Amino acid sequence: MLHLRLIVPAGRTDEVVDLLERTVGTTHLVVLAGAARDPVGDVVLCDVAREAGDELIGALRELGVDEYGAITVEKTDLTLSAHADRAEEEAPGEGADAVLWEELTEATHEESTFSVTYVSFLAVATMLAACGVMLDNAILIVGAMAVGPEFGPLAGISTALVQRAPWLVWRSLYALVGGFAVAMVLTAGFAWLMNAFGLFDATMIEGARPNTAFIWKPDWMSFVVAFLAGIAGTLSLTSAKSGALIGVAISVTTVPAAANAAVAFSYSDYRQMTGSTQQLLANLGGIVLAGTLTLLAQKALWRATRHRRAAVRPPAQAPAGTSGS
Template identity: 45%
Template sequence: MLHLRVVCPAERTDELLGWLTDAPGVAHLTVSRGAAVSPAGDLLGADIAREAVDDVLAGLCDRGVDRDGGITLEPLDTVLSDRADRAEEAVPGLGSDAVVWDELVGRSGDDAQLSASFLGFLTIACLLAAVGVVTNSPVTIVGAMVVGPEFGPLAALAVGLVGRRRDLAARALRALGIGFPVALVATALASLAAEAAGLVTVSPLESADQVDFIYQVGPFSLIVALLAGAAGMLAMTSSKSAALVGVFISVTTVPAAGYAVVAATLGDWTRSLSSVAQLLVNLVGIVIAAAVVLLLRTRTYRRRGLGRPLSEG
């Protein structure tokens, strides 16, 4: 279940209390008169079955609560209550299968921001991948996969496509379209500096048999990308965040980008172009699979659209 916290004008409290009392999936309704200071008003609280959250949020926003007051949600790890059990039984489906669109849009929107930390992680991941290539180290490649933050924008792009949210899709494309070029340029400069210092030659690529899977594009490249995208979206929509680590390790987006840069600076254009193809296959496969999983998990759309507009940041 999720805990709902609503700040509303005092003159709206009785109306909202009556509506929430009759709403299916709602339990433990409370009110604190005059508790809100900014904006001034009353504070309402309730525990909501996850399957009913979308309908409750839609009803509150239809009544202007998001404009006149405020709505917050937080997960509840443990709820011991017969009333809560009855509230969950009153709505169809399972909580673990319910997609809360406002939660998903907000989370994916945050993960898709073109922030300094996003650029930093992506650049470090590409540099790690480049080091893994020239040292023929699969362990370093795995480290680059884990550090890479690119799944966030890819998931946000899938959410934007399924939900027809142009603002979310645009934010994701901006993060990917600017983030990868910045990281690749930084990696290229580092590679050129390493070559000038004599640390890197063409021979490491020819003997890097432990990491040649990075640029070898085949049917399993797409299969792995599709499986990773599906697992990633399942993890995001079911709050199984631990599974995302496995998703990061299974795809070769960042390693392919790092390999392409190293190969290009050494003049090995065949491997460089193959790595670019590997990168594109992974990016497209992840987005397609994530979008399909999200479509399958979504039964109905709310009347007011899928989530509130994203805030700038």
Template identity: 40%
Template sequence: MLHLRVISPSERSGEVLRILGGEPGATHVTLGLAAAVDPPGDVIQAEVARGSLNDVLAALTALDLSRTGGISFVPSGTVISDAKERADTAAPKRRDRTVVWAQLLDQMREGARLTPTFLTFLAIAILLSAVGVTTASPLTLVGAMVVGPEFLPLAALSVGLVRRDTRLIRTSVRTLAISFPVAMVVTWLATLLWVRLGWIGVGNVEDARAFDFIYQVGPFSLVVALLAGAAGMLAVVSSTSAVLVGVFISVTTVPAAGLAVVAAFAGKWHIALSSLAQLSVNLMGIVLAGVAVLLLFQRADR
């Protein structure tokens, strides 16, 4: 269940109550007359089954409440009530087949933004990848995969494509197009410093056969990216954050970017280009899988 809270102008409150009263998946409806101060109006609250929330939000939005009042919702937590059980049972759609699109879009708009924090995390992840490659440290590479924040703008791009949200698409593409080159330039400068200090060597990059999976593009490069993208989108939709760690470790986006920088620094251009190809395949596979998962949910929602 989700706890719905509506601030409604007094003249609209009757319509809001009729919407909630006519929705079998809504219960525990309460009304606070003139309880809201800014914006002024009545406060109407209810517990709504997840399978009913999209319909309720669509009806409330049609009343222009987003402009004249406000609509918010959060997980209800534990609700002990026979009325709640009846509402859950009466909801037109099952919980596991329902995507609350308003919630997902809001989450993705936040995750798609290019922020200093996002750029810092990506730069740190690619720096760790460069260290892992040059020191032949698989653990450092795994750490780089976990630190990498690139999944959220990729998921946001998938959502934007499915919902035809051009603003979200532009924001996601902009974040990816700017952040990866900037983080890779930072890694190039750091590699230059480390080589001059004698901390690392890049001459044996071509012989690092243990890291073939990072830059050699093969059929499973796309398969793994598709599987990881599907699992990641399912985790986002179902709010199962623990699964995302496995998704981060499965794909080689950040390690491929780090190896591309080190290989280019060493003049091993075929490895650098192959790493960039691996990076592209992973990015594309994650987005395509995310789109496919969301289309399935959208079809089930209809």
């Protein structure tokens, strides 16, 4: 279930309450008259089944509640109520399959911001991967992949394409390209510094490296793995199962490829730099393509599910004591 807290001007409370009462899957309606102070108005509380949440939030925005008041949505981990059970049964579809597009857009918007924190995480992850590359240490590579925050902008691009929001596409692309550019430049400088201290040398990157050589040797399997990881990552975001993102992060070689390209550039090994760049682009492209197709499929399947449930829902019965004529 989702818990909604609305702030509504007193003069518009009735129409909002009427909408909530008419929405299938809504229950536990509470109106606190005059409780809000900033902005001034009534506080309206309710619970709604997740599968009905996206439609309800959209209807509330059409009424302008987000403009003249506020809409706050919280997830409830446990709700013990027969009313809630009935609301979930009446709502079309399954909660696990429902996509809250407003929540997804907001989450990817936050993760797609070109900020100091985002760039710092990406740069540190790329430097860790550089150490893994030079030491041919797979554990360091996996650790760097887990630290990298690049899935946020990738998910942002997919979400923006499906939602047809060009501004979010460009914002996410800016964070993605700009973040990797800064991280790779800093990693190249890090490699030069480590070389000056005698901790890195050319033989380390030119050696056989059986554990990490795959990073700069892309093939179709690189794209397939990235595609599958993109599906898993998108499903984890839309179903609020964020734990799966760790598995996604350590499945693709975006950060290690960027690190290998930066280190190879610092040692003028342009063959490895080219191969690593191709690996990076293949992974990024596979994730974006998979994410976009997954969201499109979820959107189509959810629409079909709602229509099917609406078609088979029995008509409401007349109250006892009334005539059907």
